[in-house]
Amino acid sequence: MLDVLYQALLAPFIDFGFMRRALVGCLALSSSATPVGVFLMLRRMSLTGDAVAHAILPGAALGYMVAGLSLGAMTLGGLMAGWIVALLAGGLARITVLKEDANLAVFYLLSLALGVLLVSTQNRNIDLLHLLFGSVLALNNEALVLLAAIATLTLILLAVFLRPLILECLDPGFLKRHSRLGTLTHLVFLALVVLNLVAGFQALGTLMAVGIMILPATAARFWARQLDQLLVVAVGLAVLGSWSGLLLSWHWDLPTGPAIILMLGCLHLISLFLGRDGLLKRWIHPAKHLTS
């Protein structure tokens, strides 16, 4: 029995280096992209993450066109394109009649179209699926170092900017009255979103990267009612989803990125029904009320 469990749950990571690297990459992403996703959700900016994730595709494709299959060039291209869309969507919402959600929709459609166009017109054999859905099983040491560096930087910046971040979401007027950190905080946060999506793109691809950011955060909302609990539960769910997704992909020979995102989706559904604030609790005792 123990042997079966060992073979099913641990052996792939112990026996194969590429599975270990994939797991370490996912752990790095879970510890940085997921907390950023919690703040994205709390700031009601979940779709911003989606739009920026799509914008990374043409940037990475441009990086590839300039320097070939280079981690540095594609990362830099993705960072620049993501940053431009994040700034433009927010900036245009302030100076035109269109709101931020409409601007984001415009930019993410254009980015995706441009990205697919750039990729498909290349003579060199670039794998579109690799860009769109990532290749977590092919993470090399260079990519792992990049993921770890981004995770470290993210955690440091989140810790330093925690109070302004909370206040910018809870009572932006208070932050504006007492500090000039409002704009800086917003820009730092957008930079963290872009950085973590680029990190996620290495492992999960442009389309799936936003999943490890948002899905654990939304699932955790059904379990936790305070920010600190929310962050811990979200990271825990991200780790669990990544680990089970990798196993699903290993045992059933499925594409890894989508398998991880699907497992995170399952955790979301489980939380939706079984969570402390989930649906089941409402259905079981609909007429009951508490004493105080």
Added chain:
Amino acid sequence: MVQEQPLVCLENLTLGYEKHPAVHHLSGHIYSQDLLAVVGPNGAGKSTLLKGLMQELRPLGGRIGWPQGKISVAYLPQRSGLNLDFPLTVEDFVSLGHWPRLGAFAAFSGKRRQQVRGAMEAVGMQGFEQASLESLSGGQLQRILFARLLLEDAQLLLLDEPFAAVDEQTTSDLLHLVQQLNREGKTLVAVLHDLHQVREYFPQTLLLARDLVDWGPTVSVLTQDNLEKARGMRGPFDPLADVCETQPGSAH
């Protein structure tokens, strides 16, 4: 007798949005320890005036002077500006009142925590430390906003409709707190709608209808005649309005 220097001087002040005046050619002084009610119909520029005092809005004309130098200003917002879904405890929310002294990065000491508890007790919210913001009623929320205001410990307190949609008991408690703060030396400016409250608790009143209707002792400002004038204020902004050439009026 030499009159003391005012805390705030409004000199022919015009505040507004996209060149349309919401507060028009307002002149007057706010003195230290004033307890001033700002009254007027909806759209009269009351909240805009508070934004001007907080320097969130740059004047379209005139100026706001601070003869005693820059002073600390705290603001009690309307609830609509808050995102109450945010998962934070009441104690953590009130702690944000320490921001003006601690800034974004300094740690909270035990003494600061004690001050938070003290402020919560002063507004009758002891025992709610670990409650979540979204679980609070309108009146409870107003009390913790006051607790945060107490911690800010500013010289000039600006209250934007502090008793809107709040029950009688809470209103009464908070009005007594306002009076106590005033006795302790604070200057308070409150936007209010209930004229009975204004007559009973606020010795000074500024009656605004974009233009100044009257400013002075409440008894002489809240007359039938003045209130009629305020009701006859102008309608919505006119996109084809001419450029204003009005000369400065006299200060109150």
